[in-house]
Amino acid sequence: MSQQPTDWLGDTPAERISKLLARLDTKLAASLSPGDEAFSLLSEARAVLDGMDGYMEQHSTPYPPILDEMMRAIDTTEWAAVGSEITLAPNMCAGGYEAGVLCMMAKMCGARRILEIGMFAGTTTVALALVPEVEQVVSLEYEPFLRDFAKPFFERAGVEDKIDVRVGDARETLKVLHDEGLGFDMVFIDADKGGYPTYFKSILDFGLLAPKGIIVLDNTLYKGTPYAPHEVFDDGVAGISEVNRLARTDDRVDVVILPIRDGITIARRR
Numbered sequence: 001m002s003q004q005p006t007d008w009l010g011d012t013p014a015e016r017i018s019k020l021l022a023r024l025d026t027k028l029a030a031s032l033s034p035g036d037e038a039f040s041l042l043s044e045a046r047a048v049l050d051g052m053d054g055y056m057e058q059h060s061t062p063y064p065p066i067l068d069e070m071m072r073a074i075d076t077t078e079w080a081a082v083g084s085e086i087t088l089a090p091n092m093c094a095g096g097y098e099a100g101v102l103c104m105m106a107k108m109c110g111a112r113r114i115l116e117i118g119m120f121a122g123t124t125t126v127a128l129a130l131v132p133e134v135e136q137v138v139s140l141e142y143e144p145f146l147r148d149f150a151k152p153f154f155e156r157a158g159v160e161d162k163i164d165v166r167v168g169d170a171r172e173t174l175k176v177l178h179d180e181g182l183g184f185d186m187v188f189i190d191a192d193k194g195g196y197p198t199y200f201k202s203i204l205d206f207g208l209l210a211p212k213g214i215i216v217l218d219n220t221l222y223k224g225t226p227y228a229p230h231e232v233f234d235d236g237v238a239g240i241s242e243v244n245r246l247a248r249t250d251d252r253v254d255v256v257i258l259p260i261r262d263g264i265t266i267a268r269r270r
């Protein structure tokens with residue numbers, strides 16, 4: 001079932017390039033002879049790019065099987081019928097490979113308490129909760145339907161006691177977490193892109209991040225649009241460009257952007 005607009009750029013810079021190369025292939029076919037060297041060069045470039053994600057996934061530790069169940073449920077849900085104020089779509093799910101990357105980060109920084117901003121169907125939430133050393137995942141989500149959608153999967157994975165879903169606007173919930181005096185070793189920001197600068201600042205200003213803790217921000221390359229703009233993709237890019245600038249200039253953190261999927265930033269508190 002496709003629930004994406006037809007002019008969709010792809011979910012990552014690599015998918016965007018792949019689509020561009022496919023279009024270039026079609027254009028060349030109309031003007032060059034089939035034996036032209038341009039076709040073999042293009043075909044090699046496409047093979048390198050299109051094979052990369054699958055190869056990386058096959059050679060990484062398999063992600064928990066419950067994620068496949070959840071992703072099947074995501075793909076067969078009629079999201080438009082949910083009637084959410086937020087436009088929900090299957091490609092909001094970061095997928096199994098990225099869930100594995102997050103779990104590796106949690107293990108590497110010894111995270112016990114994790115805050116997630118933007119849960120969607122809960123695949124990243126459940127994957128992080130399944131890390132044995134993780135004691136609690138607090139996940140902030142605007143849409144109440146998603147809490148009910150995810151609950152049976154959390155129960156089936158046996159981690160419902162580790163997960164605390166807070167429904168509401170994350171801008172407000174972050175203030176509540178501050179009032180409750182909570183602190184986290186790892187924060188994963190993956191909600192509305194326009195909210196990223198506020199989320200990033202609030203976490204540091206409210207003291208929600210433990211010393212040496214990490215903030216992980218998803219989609220910080222945003223299909224390449226911060227540096228290679230595209231007319232169909234201005235939604236959210238301002239928030240991403242702003243948070244990338246903020247993180248780089250905030251002397252409370254060291255920052256690196258990794259070209260994983262749609263770009264993942266790690267900001268580690270000094």
Ligand SMILES: C[S@@+](CC[C@H](N)C(=O)[O-])C[C@H]1O[C@@H](n2cnc3c(N)ncnc32)[C@H](O)[C@@H]1O
Pocket residue numbers: 086092093094095117118119120121122123124125140141142143146168169170171190191192195
């Ligand atoms: C990209 S999805 C999260 C994906 C999830 N982390 C995963 O990988 O499966 C973004 C989620 O953020 C939620 N969201 C958007 N704006 C929000 C807000 N202001 N407060 C809380 N959640 C919000 C959306 O409803 C959506 O479920």
